[in-house]
């Protein structure tokens with residue numbers, strides 16, 4: 001059986017890390033596309049040369065020609081610009097909207113049967129633009145953000161409780177911006193919900209509130225430290241978890257940005273909710289029960305995404 005073909009649109013910090021992880025995990029062969037084809041080709045060759053050391057045979061190439069992504073099984077999109085200190089993700093809308101429109105055209109022409117994961121910010125609007133302009137079915141176009149935000153939440157909780165990250169589950173829902181919704185009630189240590197752990201005296205509500213706040217600002221914390229660019233190791237690992245669930249039909253339950261069609265009382269835009277990802281793409285949207293406060297926070301986050309879609313429409317891209 002031929003190896004799977006994975007196209008990476010954007011060969012920057014996340015693109016390069018994705019290619020390396022795909023090799024190490026032997027998920028398939030990689031084609032990297034970038035407006036700087038030399039960078040894409042150079043990274044592809046460099047990573048392929050680590051294959052003999054690490055024991056993987058993935059073929060890797062870099063290109064500036066969309067025709068090279070023809071027939072890809074999975075496409076992961078990171079093309080565009082990252083934010084710099086002092087910027088919000090929403091400030092990237094104008095520049096990245098044009099980039100994503102070009103990418104949508106490339107995917108539509110050369111690999112309309114692919115499973116597509118968008119990472120480019122502002123995430124919820126960019127993945128919506130990608131789906132609308134490529135015309136691919138919504139169950140095969142998803143946005144990566146919730147897995148990353150939830151991983152940050154899990155890490156901070158594991159550090160607070162001094163337990164393994166493996167025993168911490170967490171969900172961050174809503175849009176990937178300042179209004180994201182870390183759901184404490186649905187976050188657990190070995191199945192014990194965080195509010196119960198507070199009642200048991202293992203931590204305090206103040207400490208949990210501080211963790212929730214740090215999670216919601218997790219991207220900005222890294223942007224400030226790096227000074228030029230944004231996080232890339234954890235974002236790449238998060239997208240790989242989604243790609244793996246599709247390629248291996250694992251049916252993992254992951255928070256992803258998907259097109260809502262009445263679920264959660266919302267429709268016609270992308271936002272982060274728990275979904276099952278398997279060989280058919282998004283196989284189920286999981287509707288968790290919200291308290292009135294959680295519902296208000298989720299709706300506020302949806303309103304922020306919808307407003308940015310209106311801003312996008314005014315651009316006329």
Ligand SMILES: NC(=O)c1ccc[n+]([C@@H]2O[C@H](COP(=O)([O-])OP(=O)(O)OC[C@H]3O[C@@H](n4cnc5c(N)ncnc54)[C@H](O)[C@@H]3O)[C@@H](O)[C@H]2O)c1
Pocket residue numbers: 009010011012013014015033034035036039078079080081082083092096099102118119120121122123144145148176229230231232235
């Ligand atoms: N969704 C998330 O959770 C999340 C997490 C981290 C970063 N991001 C976003 O991902 C994007 C990429 O981040 P990065 O750190 O890899 O940035 P980067 O600058 O390192 O890489 C981006 C790459 O895109 C390329 N590019 C620009 N215009 C292009 C075009 N029209 N066609 C093809 N390639 C093009 C650039 O040449 C560059 O190599 C940013 O928008 C960033 O904000 C999102």
Ligand SMILES: O=C(O)C[C@H](O)C(=O)O
Pocket residue numbers: 082083089121148176218219220222223230231235
């Ligand atoms: O913060 C950013 O700009 C990048 C990304 O969205 C993140 O959360 O790390």
